[in-house]
Amino acid sequence: MKKSSTNSKHSNKDKKKPAKEVPQPQTWEEYMEEGVLLEEKGERYATGDKARRFYEKAGDMYNKACKLNPEDSDCLYNFGRVLYILVDFTHSPCQKLSLLNASIERFRSALIYDSDNADTLFNLAQALTTHAEVIQDHDEDDEEAEHDHEHKHSESDHFHGSPEERAALELQEAIQLFENCYIIQQRELYAAVKETHPKKGDTEEMPNELAEQLQEELANNAGVLIDTLISTSQALTSLAFLVDTVDRSQKYYKQAGEKLEIALGVAGDKLLWPASEEESSSGKGKGKASSASLDSAESEDVMPALKPVSVFREAESQDGAVSQKEKICDIHLQYSNLLSSQTDRNFQDTGKISEELYENSLQHLDVVLSLQPRHVEALCDKGDLLGAWAQGLAAFEGAVPGLSDIEKWDSGSNITLGNSDAVAAEGEPKKSTRSNRIWQLFASATRAFLSALEVESQNTSILEKLGDIHWSRSLLTSPVALKNRAMLLNNASVYYRFAWESCRDGSAENVDEEQRLEILLSWAQVLRAIPGKEEEVIRVLKQWKRCGGSKEMLTDMLEGQSGDILQEDFIEFALKQARKGL
Numbered sequence: 001m002k003k004s005s006t007n008s009k010h011s012n013k014d015k016k017k018p019a020k021e022v023p024q025p026q027t028w029e030e031y032m033e034e035g036v037l038l039e040e041k042g043e044r045y046a047t048g049d050k051a052r053r054f055y056e057k058a059g060d061m062y063n064k065a066c067k068l069n070p071e072d073s074d075c076l077y078n079f080g081r082v083l084y085i086l087v088d089f090t091h092s093p094c095q096k097l098s099l100l101n102a103s104i105e106r107f108r109s110a111l112i113y114d115s116d117n118a119d120t121l122f123n124l125a126q127a128l129t130t131h132a133e134v135i136q137d138h139d140e141d142d143e144e145a146e147h148d149h150e151h152k153h154s155e156s157d158h159f160h161g162s163p164e165e166r167a168a169l170e171l172q173e174a175i176q177l178f179e180n181c182y183i184i185q186q187r188e189l190y191a192a193v194k195e196t197h198p199k200k201g202d203t204e205e206m207p208n209e210l211a212e213q214l215q216e217e218l219a220n221n222a223g224v225l226i227d228t229l230i231s232t233s234q235a236l237t238s239l240a241f242l243v244d245t246v247d248r249s250q251k252y253y254k255q256a257g258e259k260l261e262i263a264l265g266v267a268g269d270k271l272l273w274p275a276s277e278e279e280s281s282s283g284k285g286k287g288k289a290s291s292a293s294l295d296s297a298e299s300e301d302v303m304p305a306l307k308p309v310s311v312f313r314e315a316e317s318q319d320g321a322v323s324q325k326e327k328i329c330d331i332h333l334q335y336s337n338l339l340s341s342q343t344d345r346n347f348q349d350t351g352k353i354s355e356e357l358y359e360n361s362l363q364h365l366d367v368v369l370s371l372q373p374r375h376v377e378a379l380c381d382k383g384d385l386l387g388a389w390a391q392g393l394a395a396f397e398g399a400v401p402g403l404s405d406i407e408k409w410d411s412g413s414n415i416t417l418g419n420s421d422a423v424a425a426e427g428e429p430k431k432s433t434r435s436n437r438i439w440q441l442f443a444s445a446t447r448a449f450l451s452a453l454e455v456e457s458q459n460t461s462i463l464e465k466l467g468d469i470h471w472s473r474s475l476l477t478s479p480v481a482l483k484n485r486a487m488l489l490n491n492a493s494v495y496y497r498f499a500w501e502s503c504r505d506g507s508a509e510n511v512d513e514e515q516r517l518e519i520l521l522s523w524a525q526v527l528r529a530i531p532g533k534e535e536e537v538i539r540v541l542k543q544w545k546r547c548g549g550s551k552e553m554l555t556d557m558l559e560g561q562s563g564d565i566l567q568e569d570f571i572e573f574a575l576k577q578a579r580k581g582l
């Protein structure tokens with residue numbers, strides 16, 4: 001029987017033509033063009049494996065282009081920048097160092113052929129600053145990266161001092177590079193000002209469209225200059241914390257602050273920004289401390305943790321114009337980081353807590369939040385700052401005992417934990433002002449993290465921070481803390497569970513294996529403090545072991561410092577369970 005013509009036509013229509021082969025790049029120009037296209041695809045995905053693969057392919061194109069023309073500064077710069085971008089896509093210190101070394105080499109080579117290129121100077125300085133950060137956290141001596149120094153990245157290649165000394169040398173070089181970059185950008189900004197705002201009588205009045213375009217370019221130039229000043233301040237702040245003497249430390253902190261004052265002047269200059277943004281320059285001042293938010297925190301009950309759900313829509317994408325308001329926020333964020341670092345260094349040098357520095361740091365974060373109330377980084381920085389402030393006061397007063405001490409006290413007390421009407425045991429001394437202050441600071445820190453969670457409900461790090469801070473509050477011995485201890489422990493357990501659920505499959509961005517293991521250990525520690533959770537403790541520890549946890553890790557923690565969250569008695573318990581085979 002013959003097939004109908006209809007069926008025949010349908011069958012032919014469904015046949016697929018062979019895919020047309022895309023010609024591979026052959027010339028230098030084609031490799032460069034393909035590299036740029038692949039970079040743009042990576043930028044569209046921003047994060048994740050797809051973005052990483054596009055950037056890797058772009059790097060391969062630039063590498064082939066560089067082989068055809070090894071003296072082209074643009075090609076070397078593009079290759080170095082892609083390698084630097086790829087650093088954010090790996091959690092391995094060795095891979096980070098390898099990528100940074102390769103990136104630094106390309107930037108250095110690019111400067112040989114174009115020594116006054118501001119972009120190359122800036123990116124080389126950034127790569128050196130990042131390299132300095134990585135080597136401080138990672139001992140290269142036992143890793144193959146130390147033995148694979150094919151990429152020369154600084155005059156200190158053969159310097160075998162401590163990681164801190166090597167980092168200091170790289171930061172000093174980065175600061176000088178930033179300074180050179182600033183001089184070039186400042187010259188370009190002055191030229192742009194003259195073009196956009198010529199003196200009366202020098203030129204004919206320009207069309208509105210051209211005037212708007214020049215004003216936007218001027219704002220872009222101002223934004224770039226501010227970025228360089230902020231990056232210089234960051235490098236100076238890192239160097240200030242590293243150097244040995246107090247005098248040198250204070251000198252670098254002062255210089256870091258001076259860079260930010262210059263940046264605030266640029267951000268507040270009305271000539272540099274579109275008229276519609278002038279009102280945002282109100283953020284130029286340092287703001288007022290939001291101490292009122294601490295006043296009523298001492299008496300409030302702790303609310304139970306709820307499943308996090310974002311109540312805000314994603315921000316709509318904006319055009320490429322530089323925002324004056326965003327730059328002001330960036331400056332104040334760095335000002336807060338500077339003062340926070342200075343607070344830590346001051347404690348290291350004197351053994352004293354400088355509450356004035358904490359307050360000043362908080363003021364700068366309040367400026368940011370007055371301009372952008374949903375600024376997640378500022379909210380998290382505020383939570384970290386208030387938590388560190390409270391932790392410092394608590395440790396200084398001896399208000400944070402070990403877990404075993406709390407359990408011993410609870411067993412002999414008359415308090416029914418969790419009952420709002422049972423505030424203190426009979427004969428409990430009057431609450432001290434410092435204890436109230438510690439509780440208020442912790443409560444305000446909690447609110448800051450909860451506000452950040454409203455914006456990014458699946459952010460693993462915020463969830464972990466909430467677990468940490470509820471655990472820290474549960475260790476306090478003030479009556480209000482003891483009253484709420486059961487709820488605090490339960491909340492800590494819930495937030496650690498949420499944090500684990502958000503990253504357990506390994507797909508969460510910017511969450512490495514070390515953080516996942518830390519979340520599990522912290523969760524197990526909290527469960528151990530809750531009566532009747534013994535089986536859950538073992539279950540979580542078994543999960544920790546399946547994810548790569550080992551006896552050696554716990555032993556290393558005992559020999560080193562376990563930090564503020566994981567306590568020694570819990571680590572000893574976990575090690576004992578690990579030796580039993582869990």
